[in-house]
Amino acid sequence: MQDKTVAENGSSRRSFIVTSGKVIAGAAVASSVLGGRAKEAEAYPFTTGYKYTKLNPQEVGRITYENYFKRWCASSVIAGLVELLQKKVGGQWKSFPIDGMRWAHGGLAGWGALCGTLTGAGTVIGMLVPETDTAEAMVNDLAFYYSYTELPSYTPAKIIKAEIENMTISSTPVCHISVGRWMRSEGVAFLSPERAERCARLAADVAIETTRMLNAWADGTFKPKHKLLFNVAANGITSQNNCMDCHGDNVPSVETYSTLSK
């Protein structure tokens, strides 16, 4: 645990977990617990009619960037990938509604939750990759890329909105934190042209990284870079490891006595 997590009754969450006698130490246990309990929802293959051909990441990035100012984050990432797939593959892509996930902008219609670039990228990955564990590994890698890379790094050949100077590490896929950290670094406000420019370039970065992963998958060389972020053993719940980033010293406890049952 990166965080010193203290439950409200004064005991550490770690002591809750350890004294439960069922969960002892981190990842190995998490893995065995997950392995034992989650079989009912194991990954499985399914059928999809959406096909892929390798795309030029920079071309995808450019289309995404240019589309952002009309379509915002989620649909611009989808546009970058799907407009090219409509031309180069056709088939089912021709009837795919590129704007169907537009509601995901602003972390769901402005609620500031999950960054819409990831919803958009995940939608295309999910339609294409007919093994749910591979699709999930790709989206997980993308969330790591988004959260722990200095972004935006994409530089448009022709800048549409504004010059911007800074890249930041969001440490999370959550929209308002990611945007807020960059705004603080750049010294600009949400409704500034600079912030729009940043999100457009970030969308391009996410679309480019997605294309690289899909190209590797098409070549049969995709291997996940990161394990799934399974923090149930450590934190008692679906979560990241950096609880204090948001919660400060008051990380809530789920107040349960083991990760398994009553």
Next chain:
Amino acid sequence: MQDKTVAENGSSRRSFIVTSGKVIAGAAVASSVLGGRAKEAEAYPFTTGYKYTKLNPQEVGRITYENYFKRWCASSVIAGLVELLQKKVGGQWKSFPIDGMRWAHGGLAGWGALCGTLTGAGTVIGMLVPETDTAEAMVNDLAFYYSYTELPSYTPAKIIKAEIENMTISSTPVCHISVGRWMRSEGVAFLSPERAERCARLAADVAIETTRMLNAWADGTFKPKHKLLFNVAANGITSQNNCMDCHGDNVPSVETYSTLSK
């Protein structure tokens, strides 16, 4: 503002905003600011080949509930709606990959961000409703329903996993907070059969509410219950209004001097 939001330099965010001379008072200004700045990404109609026919909400709920234990949150909501649409409408739905959004479970592959039920519901709404502002209004209403209704209220005719006792108000569409609040109330752990049962029933609730909205939309009687949660004027960023729920007394400031520009 429900929160007393204090910037790190000791000035309140409100004073930042007010003294900028550009933003004065809440919603009216937010609306005019949005109206003025966001025209570049205004809502617009688009074409979709996915068609809808009115569905029985309880039937959708039952299928969603039963699918949860195999498909988890996002794909179980999609299954509840799409399995019926495949039978009753056919067409493009026949080739829609129900498992394509499975990665969204656990708030994106276990990261604990946006609840996957909303990603799943939003995907079906987005594919169907070819006016982006209407689709966004539906997803926004659904996020309000999810966040401010006691859930889960769905009671299966045949319980699959466990008896559960409690309903909670999540106050957010964020997975780990929503799940954690319920776990605390019920006194159970994440990997318990009770928690799985809760998420399955919650998925059914979200699928039922989605069906009600889509049925109203099919009848031409859908009207948004809630305004979009546009908190940029109040909080300087995409966000909810209950910042202190997560951040306690340390609500971060975006440290910008107006909502408009440098």
